[in-house]
Amino acid sequence: MTTLDSKDHYATLINTFTVEPERAEQLLEVLSHATEETMRHLPGFVSANLHVSLDRKHVANYAQWKSRADFEAMLKNPLAKGHMTEAAAIATSFTPILYELRHVHAGAP
Amino acid sequence: MTTLDSKDHYATLINTFTVEPERAEQLLEVLSHATEETMRHLPGFVSANLHVSLDRKHVANYAQWKSRADFEAMLKNPLAKGHMTEAAAIATSFTPILYELRHVHAGAP
Numbered sequence: 440m441t442t443l444d445s446k447d448h449y450a451t452l453i454n455t456f457t458v459e460p461e462r463a464e465q466l467l468e469v470l471s472h473a474t475e476e477t478m479r480h481l482p483g484f485v486s487a488n489l490h491v492s493l494d495r496k497h498v499a500n501y502a503q504w505k506s507r508a509d510f511e512a513m514l515k516n517p518l519a520k521g522h523m524t525e526a527a528a529i530a531t532s533f534t535p536i537l538y539e540l541r542h543v544h545a546g547a548p
Numbered sequence: 549m550t551t552l553d554s555k556d557h558y559a560t561l562i563n564t565f566t567v568e569p570e571r572a573e574q575l576l577e578v579l580s581h582a583t584e585e586t587m588r589h590l591p592g593f594v595s596a597n598l599h600v601s602l603d604r605k606h607v608a609n610y611a612q613w614k615s616r617a618d619f620e621a622m623l624k625n626p627l628a629k630g631h632m633t634e635a636a637a638i639a640t641s642f643t644p645i646l647y648e649l650r651h652v653h654a655g656a657p
Binding site for chain 2: 441442443450453455467471475479484485486487488489490493497499501507536537540541542543544546
């Protein structure tokens with residue numbers, strides 16, 4: 440389970456992939472495998488949360504890192520780079536954006 | 549606090565706004581106000597989580613609804629429509645995509 444709390448001050452990456460719908464499952468598998476094999480063992484990794492759009496045209500990774508420095512160190516890691524190249528080859532495009540979480544509004548449980 | 553768990557089977561909206569950096573704070577305020585005043589009182593609302601990109605060029609709302617039907621009913625609500633029109637007028641563009649959460653990978657606590 441992943442928790443979102445602005446007090447954690449994590450760096451949040453939302454990476455939105457555009458993909459041919461018939462390749463969405465393959466992309467999810469590659470991202471899931473990359474997370475288990477490599478990303479989760481890197482310093483500052485908190486979580487990766489993989490989503491597929493209802494129309495299968497997009498895959499989104501909502502990923503939390505303890506700091507922006509940890510995220511940027513991952514980008515330079517050769518194993519992580521290899522996984523990212525593999526994912527990019529399956530997708531038609533991708534847009535990674537680094538955020539801070541500002542407001543959490545939760546409804547009544 | 550918001551939790552992400554694929555077993556909840558929520559409908560997840562990730563709405564990515566592109567914004568002039570000097571208007572990012574205004575957009576966050578409008579979205580936060582809309583959530584408190586209207587969205588959180590609608591059937592099926594679970595959470596809204598407002599993010600601002602480190603370069604201030606994007607605002608993202610990661611929102612959970614109990615079902616796609618609840619989300620689509622919100623889209624037709626006149627008060628919600630008014631808030632969305634107000635947010636759209638501040639942003640230069642926005643891309644709402646509806647997802648299912650497939651995999652959660654959490655690191656060691």
